[in-house]
Structures are given as C-alpha cells and as structure tokens.
Amino acid sequence: MASFLLIVQSTFTLKILLLILAGSLFGMIVGAIPGLNTTLAVAIAIPITFYLEPVEALALLSAVYKNGIYGGSVSAVLLGVPGTPAAACTVRDGYAMAKKGQAKKALDAALYASVFADVVGNTILILTASWLAQFALKFGPSENTLLVVFALVVVSLVGSSSLLKGLLASIIGLSLAMLGMDPMTGSPRFTFGNINMLSGVTLIPTLVGMFALSEIFVEYSNFCHAKAEGKSVDVPQDKKSRLSLKEFFSYWRTLIRSSLIGVFIGALPGSGPSTASFISYSMAQRSSKHPEEFGEGSVEGICASEAANNGVCGAAYIPLLTLGIPGDTITAIMYGALVLQGITPGPLVFTQQGDMITGLYVTLFICSIFMLVLGKILCRTLTNVLNVPKGILFPVIMIICFAGSYSMNNTMYDVLVMIIAGVLGYIYKRIDMPIAPTLIGFILGSQMERSLLQSLIKSENNLSIFVGSPIAIAFVIIIVLMVGSNFWKLMKAKKQK
Amino acid sequence: MEKKDRIKLKGLVTVPGIAVGLAIAAVYLVLTLLIPSQVRMTQGHLTNARLYPYFVCICAMLLALGFALTFRKNEFTFDLGIWPMVLASLMLYFGTKTLGFYTSSVIVIAYMMLMWNNRCWWKILLTSVLTPVSIYLAFTVGMRIFMPTGILI
Amino acid sequence: MKKVIVALFLLVLVLPCAFAQGSKEAVSAEVEYPTGPVTLICPWAAGGSTDITARAIASVAEARFGSPVVVVNREGGGSTIGTQEVALSTKGDGYTLLVGTINALAVLPHTMGLAYSPANFKAIGQVCSRDMGIICTADKPWNTITDFIQDAKANPGKYLVSCPQGGLQNILFQRLADMTGAQFRVYPVNNDTENLTAVLGGVSDLGVPGSYDVAAGQIAAGQVKVLALFSDTRAASLPNVPTLKELGFDLSFAPWTSLLVPASTPDSLVEKMRGVWREVIQSPELAALLAKNKQKPDYLDGAETQLTIEKQFKDFGETIKSMGLAAK
Known part of the structure; x- marks a missing residue:
C-alpha cells in the first residue's frame, strides 16, 4: 500500500499533468475536426515521446487517444459530422437535438456518458485484465465471423424504419469493402488498372462525404426552398438547455450495458470502437421504453453510442498490455511507442514493469477527470458555432472536410472519394435509407471476408466450424433468436392491420 | 406566389421507387458480370478472392429487386437545385490540382457564400481569407501536413 | 444573378490553367545538397514500424542538414501506392526520397502485376534490417x-x-x-x-x-x-536459436528498409546524395533510435543496395512463378 501511494505521488508531477492537459486538448480538437481521426492525432504525438519517460509517454498518448474519441462526438452533435467513425451513431440523435436547439444538452449527454464509460473501462482493465485477455484469445476465425454477422444483423434489423432498406444499406456497405485489394492475398479487385483504386474506397473520406458533404447539399436544398418561402433556416439555440445528473443517471441501464459492450468488444483484438457503438446503439433502441425517440433526438441514444465507444478505450489496453497484441491501429501505435521506451508488452510486463503499469492506471483516471473538465469548457465555447449563420458555416465546413480528407493519405484520390460519397449520401437521405448500416457493413466487410475465408481454410471447407465451440454456438443461438423475434413482431403487426 | 412556385418546382425530380430499385440492381448486375475480368483467381478451390464479391453482388441484386417491388408505389424526390454545391466541391477538387489548395479555397468560399445569399462584401472577404489561414496554421504549422500546391499556393 | 456568379468563378478557375503548361522549368542538377526541405515518402500509415523508422531518419537528418526533413505518409495498396508514385516520378530532384521495404520492391510487383520494377529506382543506401x-x-x-x-x-x-x-x-x-x-x-x-x-x-x-x-x-x-x-547470424537476444544456415539449409534472408530516389534523378546528384545520406545512416544517433525500434542498423552503400534489390527481385520472380502466384 505504501508503495502504491508512492507511485501515485510520483505520478502527480507537474510534467505529467501538463502533458495530459496538452494531450487532452490536442486530442479533443483533432478528434472534432471532420476527416482528421484519432489515429492521426496519436501518430503526431509519437515523436514527442522519444524524449519522455515511459509513464509520461503513456500518459500523453492515452490523453490524446481518449479525448480524441470523445472529441469525435462534439462535431457529430454540432455539425452532423462524426469526427471519428466511432461517433457515427451519435450523429443521429445528437444532430437532431442540435437542430431542435438543444445542442448543449446533447453535448452534456455525450460528455457524461464518455466519462462514465471511461471510468468503467479503466476499472475493468485493472480488475480483470488477464482473465479477459485469455477469453479474447478464444476468439478464433469462426467466432470472429459470427461476431461480424451478429453486428450486421443487429444494426440492419433495428436501425431503420424498413427492414428491406436496412438490409440493402448494409449489403451496399459490404460491397464497398470488396473494391480494392482483397484482404487475403492483396490481389486487385475492380481497380480497372488504376493504382489509386488499389486502396479501394477509403473509410474516412467516405464517412466525411456521406455525413458532411451530403448535409451541405441537403441544407442548401432546404435553404433554396426556405428562400422561396421567405423563411430563415437558422435555428436559435436554447442557451439554458442542459442535462441534469438526475436525468442522466435515469439511463443507468443503458449506460452500464453500453459500457460493458464497449469493454467486451475492446478486449477482442481486431474490433474497434465503431463496432461497439453500433451494436450498443441498436441494442439500446431495442430495449428502450421510447424506441420511437431514437433518431429524433434521444438522450438515451447518445449515451448508448458514446458510452460504448469510450468503453472500448480502456479495454483496448487489455490485449495490448497482457498479450502484447494491439487490437487496432491506435493501440498498435502505442505498442510501437512502448517498444521505443524499451518496454515489451506481454505476459511479463505486469511483474517486470509493475510500477509503470500502476502509474499508467493512475494516469488513466487523471485523464478521465481532465476529459470532464476540458469537455465542459470546450462544449460551452463550441456551441457558439451554431450561432454562425449557415451561409458562412457551411462553406467553411466544406473546406475543412476537404483538407481533412486529403491529409489522411496525402492524396487527391481520397478527396474524389469524399465528393462521390457526398452525392451518394444525398441520395440516401432523399430515399430515407439509413446510412449507419452502410457504414458498419463497410467497416466490417473486409473483416468478415477475412475471417470467413480463414474459418473455411482452417476447417477445409467444412461449415461445421461455425458450431464448433461454445462461443460460436452461443452466437448462432442469439442471431437466430434475434431474426426470429423480428419476424414474429413483423407478422404480428401485419395481423393487427 | 407565382414566383415561389416556379422556384420551388424548378430542379425537383420525382422518381418512382421501382426505378431506384432497378437502377441499384442494374449496377450490381454489371459488377457481377465484371467479376471474372476484374478479380484475379487466387489459390484455393472455394476460398479465393472471388467468393466474397459473388456472394455480396448476388445478395445486393436480390435485395435491390425486393426494394423495387416493395417501394414501387412510393415516390422519391431529388432536388437537382443542389448543383451549385456539387459544382463548388468539384471546383475545389480541380482548382486544387491546378491552382493549389489555398487559392482555390479562397475562391470556393466566396462562391459558396454568394450562393447562400451573403451580399456583405467584408464578411465574404474575411471568411474566405481567414479560413485558409487557420487551416495553414493548424495543418502545416501545427501538424506538419502540407496541402497540395499548384501553379500558385 | 446566380448564373453570372457561376460563370465568373469558373472563369477565374479556368484561366490560369491555360498558362499552367510550360511554366515549369526542368530542375537543374545542383551541386549543393541539401539546400531546401527534403520529403521522405513513407508508403505505410503513420505509427507503423516503417513510419517510426522514417521519422527517426527524419529527425536525425533534420538536425544535420539544418533544413526541414518531413515524413509524408502515402498509405494504401499494401505499400505499393506510395512506392509506385516515387517510381514513376519524372521529377527526380533528390528532395523526395522513398523509404522502401522489401515487399513492395521485390515481391509485390510480381504477385500484383505492377507498373514498376527496381529499374525505376536508384538506391541511396540500405538503412536497417530485421531478424525473421x-x-x-x-x-x-x-x-x-x-x-x-x-x-x-x-x-x-x-x-x-x-x-x-x-x-x-x-x-x-x-x-x-x-x-x-x-x-x-x-x-x-x-x-x-x-x-x-x-x-x-x-x-x-x-x-x-x-x-x-x-x-x-x-x-x-x-x-x-x-x-x-532466417538471418545470417544468430540474434543477440536469442543466443540459443540457430539460423537456418547452421541447420544446413541454404536459405538466409533479412527484410530490409532502404532509401531510394526515382531513376529520373541525375547520376551526379545521386553520387552526392549517397555521401550525404551515408553520414546520416551511419550516425550513432540514428543507430540508437533504430535499436529502440527493434531494427538492426545494417548499412549498405547505394551501389550494393541496388545490386541486392535487383538480385532479390529476379530470385523472387522465379519462386513466385513456380508457386503459381504470379500475375499474368
């Protein structure tokens, strides 16, 4: 205990606190800029860690990471553009609330849910890291395939008013993932001899295009109509709207469930925060008392999505630290940073580097506190963006989206992808087809192909591998039950008509 | 009244659901037919690079046909009046390739603001200059990401 | 009114394009190098192992040159997109270098049927290698x-x-x-x-x-x-693990990372660059950074690097063909 206090004391140095402050601010701002994602923010912070102690380096990177994921929700609420793919679900309710003038309340919900899930994630990381890691290793190719199928089924069954539109949207997403190099051998598909097409449809530009650019088109269309009718399209913001803690905690069921989904998905190598937030959002809608509010501006929806994607952050450290297996690109960068510090993550890190791990745990909680305080200040300032007339705001957003899309890979091809995705997103919005299933299909498409082929190779084309383990059987039962109950509901509704 | 109707109706295109569904199905039919020429056969009797494209394309085609049948009575309205914004994004794209990013963003912001009915010249000037400057500060100075240049910056 | 605005703006955009052709002059080979900012193209995403190597090279080179050395990530196509871009560049002025890796240079051109080969490059020097x-x-x-x-x-x-x-x-x-x-x-x-x-x-x-x-x-x-x-000698951290060579298999290999420029770079400049970059690559600062990144500093001069790449390209081509993996 004395040594623990000593470590805590040594962690609370001015340098570490300043690093966390700077990292949090930087992460939040980069996360909030459409097109720039958290991976880029963390990568930019790497050269700074060359000159830091291990705990300091981890503190800086964790601050950038967690706040970057949170920052994505700020632009999701204010501009209708998810700053990171993980915030795509937050857009539906957050932006709807901002349109009604309740942006402050939506931002509060996103912030509180993020901090809540962050604390849950950190606690679980500390208590059960090695146990969860062993469980995660049991996820072979067949279990991964079923997890992807499960995510797709959940999202397309629940996300949309019409079952068919949801399914079509997710299969379009899956087909976007088949362009470019195939995930197994890298052999080109549908490239038509153009080398740029090898990278296929790039995720971030697609995200920016489908959400942001299409929104500019929609708003311009609204503007032309409003002009013809002599109305204004600018919505005054309700300055007093805020979320009371009492209301926030009335969603405790959703919060806890979403955080746990986030932690679970985060512990699996290879699945990221977007999957978690999509699944948890759909589950929340399924079990909510007011499912009709989802998509129209439901605080519960924001909580579900944000709690899940921030729950992932804490859990992402589990495979990283205990197995030395980074689960996604961001933790892969952190792995690189740790190696540069002379630390090898893996089974021995807890015994050999125990002090560093304890220091890391302490800094993770400091990060949560900074997130709460900074988020509160940032929200207050940034809500003013909505008071800018749309005629000025949207041209500026267009430029930012353009710059953000370009800078991911420094190529104009990505900008073209963004423009095409923008037109596609506009068509989606006009035929009332949900964008979310397309996005999740796209994100999971190559993962699904890879794990499906891997399972078939492993079992020599024998489909029984999909019921070959207890986890796989559980997944199959859940999927069948979900589809069945949906059909049952559909039949019942038809009979009543 | 008369003017309002004229503007409102201009550029609106109404398409029946069956046309939307059939259009999507047609795209996927073409993609399915392209698979043999566009996807190289890789090792593996079943587990090769063509399995997934075939699976996805055929599913999508069936679903799109279902969409066409289910929504044949629905009508979807597209507003072609958004072309100035599509044009703006294309202007920015081609402008960046020739003139360079910063110059063309000044032009495109001014153009978009005029299209959104801003007529106050100093607001236009201020926005169209300040935005690229802040992008320069944030991206190039702050994060060392260089925006593309053409014959100008 | 709307149409006038549109026409006006299109005109502003199109006019300069007419003058765009011919305004660019051929870059003359400079004897002084480097005199301006240098760009290192990293064909992998930011944060990966190659990217960290590239950033380490950049930070050491910047301190020596006194002018900025910037890493630009051009990810995609399993590192072939960034590699091809440098390969096909006709503006070889010595200020854009590729941080190239074995896969993109000697393996993928065969399996993916790409438009470049090692002949499109002039090697500046090999930086480091790893133990497989x-x-x-x-x-x-x-x-x-x-x-x-x-x-x-x-x-x-x-x-x-x-x-x-x-x-x-x-x-x-x-x-x-x-x-x-x-x-x-x-x-x-x-x-x-x-x-x-x-x-x-x-x-x-x-x-x-x-x-x-x-x-x-x-x-x-x-x-x-x-x-x-797979390497030639035993690794320092694994003294008990034999190499394939020791076990009697005639097979040794170490994946490398090298600096390359497009073949359009004039030879005199390439010679100058090889000297300048050798000092960077062999500097103790870089060796320390590379060791931290679990890379073995493994310098080869430009000419040797070029020969190695071309030989490996040919060897792998034959194996890939016999395995039936070659692109038509």
Whole structure:
C-alpha cells in the first residue's frame, strides 16, 4: 500500500499533468475536426515521446487517444459530422437535438456518458485484465465471423424504419469493402488498372462525404426552398438547455450495458470502437421504453453510442498490455511507442514493469477527470458555432472536410472519394435509407471476408466450424433468436392491420 | 406566389421507387458480370478472392429487386437545385490540382457564400481569407501536413 | 444573378490553367545538397514500424542538414501506392526520397502485376534490417525446425502455418518446404499481430512473422519458442536459436528498409546524395533510435543496395512463378 501511494505521488508531477492537459486538448480538437481521426492525432504525438519517460509517454498518448474519441462526438452533435467513425451513431440523435436547439444538452449527454464509460473501462482493465485477455484469445476465425454477422444483423434489423432498406444499406456497405485489394492475398479487385483504386474506397473520406458533404447539399436544398418561402433556416439555440445528473443517471441501464459492450468488444483484438457503438446503439433502441425517440433526438441514444465507444478505450489496453497484441491501429501505435521506451508488452510486463503499469492506471483516471473538465469548457465555447449563420458555416465546413480528407493519405484520390460519397449520401437521405448500416457493413466487410475465408481454410471447407465451440454456438443461438423475434413482431403487426 | 412556385418546382425530380430499385440492381448486375475480368483467381478451390464479391453482388441484386417491388408505389424526390454545391466541391477538387489548395479555397468560399445569399462584401472577404489561414496554421504549422500546391499556393 | 456568379468563378478557375503548361522549368542538377526541405515518402500509415523508422531518419537528418526533413505518409495498396508514385516520378530532384521495404520492391510487383520494377529506382543506401524467425507455442513437440519438417513430412498437409498469403514469408517458407519435401497448409493472416494472435490462440501450428520481435513478450515469458532464424547470424537476444544456415539449409534472408530516389534523378546528384545520406545512416544517433525500434542498423552503400534489390527481385520472380502466384 505504501508503495502504491508512492507511485501515485510520483505520478502527480507537474510534467505529467501538463502533458495530459496538452494531450487532452490536442486530442479533443483533432478528434472534432471532420476527416482528421484519432489515429492521426496519436501518430503526431509519437515523436514527442522519444524524449519522455515511459509513464509520461503513456500518459500523453492515452490523453490524446481518449479525448480524441470523445472529441469525435462534439462535431457529430454540432455539425452532423462524426469526427471519428466511432461517433457515427451519435450523429443521429445528437444532430437532431442540435437542430431542435438543444445542442448543449446533447453535448452534456455525450460528455457524461464518455466519462462514465471511461471510468468503467479503466476499472475493468485493472480488475480483470488477464482473465479477459485469455477469453479474447478464444476468439478464433469462426467466432470472429459470427461476431461480424451478429453486428450486421443487429444494426440492419433495428436501425431503420424498413427492414428491406436496412438490409440493402448494409449489403451496399459490404460491397464497398470488396473494391480494392482483397484482404487475403492483396490481389486487385475492380481497380480497372488504376493504382489509386488499389486502396479501394477509403473509410474516412467516405464517412466525411456521406455525413458532411451530403448535409451541405441537403441544407442548401432546404435553404433554396426556405428562400422561396421567405423563411430563415437558422435555428436559435436554447442557451439554458442542459442535462441534469438526475436525468442522466435515469439511463443507468443503458449506460452500464453500453459500457460493458464497449469493454467486451475492446478486449477482442481486431474490433474497434465503431463496432461497439453500433451494436450498443441498436441494442439500446431495442430495449428502450421510447424506441420511437431514437433518431429524433434521444438522450438515451447518445449515451448508448458514446458510452460504448469510450468503453472500448480502456479495454483496448487489455490485449495490448497482457498479450502484447494491439487490437487496432491506435493501440498498435502505442505498442510501437512502448517498444521505443524499451518496454515489451506481454505476459511479463505486469511483474517486470509493475510500477509503470500502476502509474499508467493512475494516469488513466487523471485523464478521465481532465476529459470532464476540458469537455465542459470546450462544449460551452463550441456551441457558439451554431450561432454562425449557415451561409458562412457551411462553406467553411466544406473546406475543412476537404483538407481533412486529403491529409489522411496525402492524396487527391481520397478527396474524389469524399465528393462521390457526398452525392451518394444525398441520395440516401432523399430515399430515407439509413446510412449507419452502410457504414458498419463497410467497416466490417473486409473483416468478415477475412475471417470467413480463414474459418473455411482452417476447417477445409467444412461449415461445421461455425458450431464448433461454445462461443460460436452461443452466437448462432442469439442471431437466430434475434431474426426470429423480428419476424414474429413483423407478422404480428401485419395481423393487427 | 407565382414566383415561389416556379422556384420551388424548378430542379425537383420525382422518381418512382421501382426505378431506384432497378437502377441499384442494374449496377450490381454489371459488377457481377465484371467479376471474372476484374478479380484475379487466387489459390484455393472455394476460398479465393472471388467468393466474397459473388456472394455480396448476388445478395445486393436480390435485395435491390425486393426494394423495387416493395417501394414501387412510393415516390422519391431529388432536388437537382443542389448543383451549385456539387459544382463548388468539384471546383475545389480541380482548382486544387491546378491552382493549389489555398487559392482555390479562397475562391470556393466566396462562391459558396454568394450562393447562400451573403451580399456583405467584408464578411465574404474575411471568411474566405481567414479560413485558409487557420487551416495553414493548424495543418502545416501545427501538424506538419502540407496541402497540395499548384501553379500558385 | 446566380448564373453570372457561376460563370465568373469558373472563369477565374479556368484561366490560369491555360498558362499552367510550360511554366515549369526542368530542375537543374545542383551541386549543393541539401539546400531546401527534403520529403521522405513513407508508403505505410503513420505509427507503423516503417513510419517510426522514417521519422527517426527524419529527425536525425533534420538536425544535420539544418533544413526541414518531413515524413509524408502515402498509405494504401499494401505499400505499393506510395512506392509506385516515387517510381514513376519524372521529377527526380533528390528532395523526395522513398523509404522502401522489401515487399513492395521485390515481391509485390510480381504477385500484383505492377507498373514498376527496381529499374525505376536508384538506391541511396540500405538503412536497417530485421531478424525473421519461425515461432510456435511452447507446448508444441518441436524444438528445432528440423523436428517440424520431419513431422510435416510424416503428416503431409496436417499443419497450418500462418503467414501473409503470397507475401515474403510465404515465399521463403515455401522455399524451405521445397528443399525438404515437407507439405503444409497456409493459414493466411494480414500482419505480424494477427499472426501472433493465431499462434497463441492455437488456430495455426506455426507462425512466420515478419519479425520474431512481435512475440518478444511471450518469448521472454517462455510461452512461445523460436525454432529458427532466417538471418545470417544468430540474434543477440536469442543466443540459443540457430539460423537456418547452421541447420544446413541454404536459405538466409533479412527484410530490409532502404532509401531510394526515382531513376529520373541525375547520376551526379545521386553520387552526392549517397555521401550525404551515408553520414546520416551511419550516425550513432540514428543507430540508437533504430535499436529502440527493434531494427538492426545494417548499412549498405547505394551501389550494393541496388545490386541486392535487383538480385532479390529476379530470385523472387522465379519462386513466385513456380508457386503459381504470379500475375499474368
């Protein structure tokens, strides 16, 4: 205990606190800029860690990471553009609330849910890291395939008013993932001899295009109509709207469930925060008392999505630290940073580097506190963006989206992808087809192909591998039950008509 | 009244659901037919690079046909009046390739603001200059990401 | 009014394009180098192992040159997009260098049918290399690769070996199998991390990651053992693990990272650059940074590097053809 206090004391140095402050601010701002994602923010912070102690380096990177994921929700609420793919679900309710003038309340919900899930994630990381890691290793190719199928089924069954539109949207997403190099051998598909097409449809530009650019088109269309009718399209913001803690905690069921989904998905190598937030959002809608509010501006929806994607952050450290297996690109960068510090993550890190791990745990909680305080200040300032007339705001957003899309890979091809995705997103919005299933299909498409082929190779084309383990059987039962109950509901509704 | 109707109706295109569904199905039919020429056969009797494209394309085609049948009575309205914004994004794209990013963003912001009915010249000037400057500060100075240049910056 | 505005703006945009042609002059070969900012193109995403190497080179070079050295990530196509962009550049002025890796230069042009070959480059120098090893979990009965080969010969097609399908590791392991007549099945993975996950989770029996260091934590804990190394000499951190050469297989290989410029760069400038960059690559500062990144500083001068790449390109071409992986 004395040594623990000593470590805590040594962690609370001015340098570490300043690093966390700077990292949090930087992460939040980069996360909030459409097109720039958290991976880029963390990568930019790497050269700074060359000159830091291990705990300091981890503190800086964790601050950038967690706040970057949170920052994505700020632009999701204010501009209708998810700053990171993980915030795509937050857009539906957050932006709807901002349109009604309740942006402050939506931002509060996103912030509180993020901090809540962050604390849950950190606690679980500390208590059960090695146990969860062993469980995660049991996820072979067949279990991964079923997890992807499960995510797709959940999202397309629940996300949309019409079952068919949801399914079509997710299969379009899956087909976007088949362009470019195939995930197994890298052999080109549908490239038509153009080398740029090898990278296929790039995720971030697609995200920016489908959400942001299409929104500019929609708003311009609204503007032309409003002009013809002599109305204004600018919505005054309700300055007093805020979320009371009492209301926030009335969603405790959703919060806890979403955080746990986030932690679970985060512990699996290879699945990221977007999957978690999509699944948890759909589950929340399924079990909510007011499912009709989802998509129209439901605080519960924001909580579900944000709690899940921030729950992932804490859990992402589990495979990283205990197995030395980074689960996604961001933790892969952190792995690189740790190696540069002379630390090898893996089974021995807890015994050999125990002090560093304890220091890391302490800094993770400091990060949560900074997130709460900074988020509160940032929200207050940034809500003013909505008071800018749309005629000025949207041209500026267009430029930012353009710059953000370009800078991911420094190529104009990505900008073209963004423009095409923008037109596609506009068509989606006009035929009332949900964008979310397309996005999740796209994100999971190559993962699904890879794990499906891997399972078939492993079992020599024998489909029984999909019921070959207890986890796989559980997944199959859940999927069948979900589809069945949906059909049952559909039949019942038809009979009543 | 008369003017309002004229503007409102201009550029609106109404398409029946069956046309939307059939259009999507047609795209996927073409993609399915392209698979043999566009996807190289890789090792593996079943587990090769063509399995997934075939699976996805055929599913999508069936679903799109279902969409066409289910929504044949629905009508979807597209507003072609958004072309100035599509044009703006294309202007920015081609402008960046020739003139360079910063110059063309000044032009495109001014153009978009005029299209959104801003007529106050100093607001236009201020926005169209300040935005690229802040992008320069944030991206190039702050994060060392260089925006593309053409014959100008 | 609207149309007037549109016409006006289009005019502003189109007019300069008319003057755009011919305004660019050919860059003359400079004797002084470097006099301005240098760009290192990294064909991998920010934060990866190659990117960290590139950033280490940049930080050392910047301190020596006194002018900025910037890393630009041009990711995509399994590192072929950035590589091809440099390969096909006609503006070789010495200020844009590729941080090239073996896969993109010697393997992928064959398997993917790309528009470049090592002839499109002039090498400036090899920077570093890694130790490639064969790993498996500690509970497997094999203690050296010879044990595995005998087992695989007795049970043809029974064992799954995880490596990127059609990638460098696949080709090298296939060569080893061809030498001995052992038969195995490939369990395809995308990167070293996935490879380790497959090995630890028991999905595959043997793993051939690009660098055995991916499992360093498990090796230290005794959960994973290294059966053999592909490199010429034993690794300092694994004194007990033999190389394939020692075991009597005529196979040695170490994946490298090199600096390259497009072939359009004038020869006189290339000579000058080789000298300037040699000092950077051989500097103790860089060696320290590379060692931290688990890369072995392994300098080869420009001419040697060029020969190595061309030889490996030819060798791999033949193996890939015989394995039936070549693009038509």
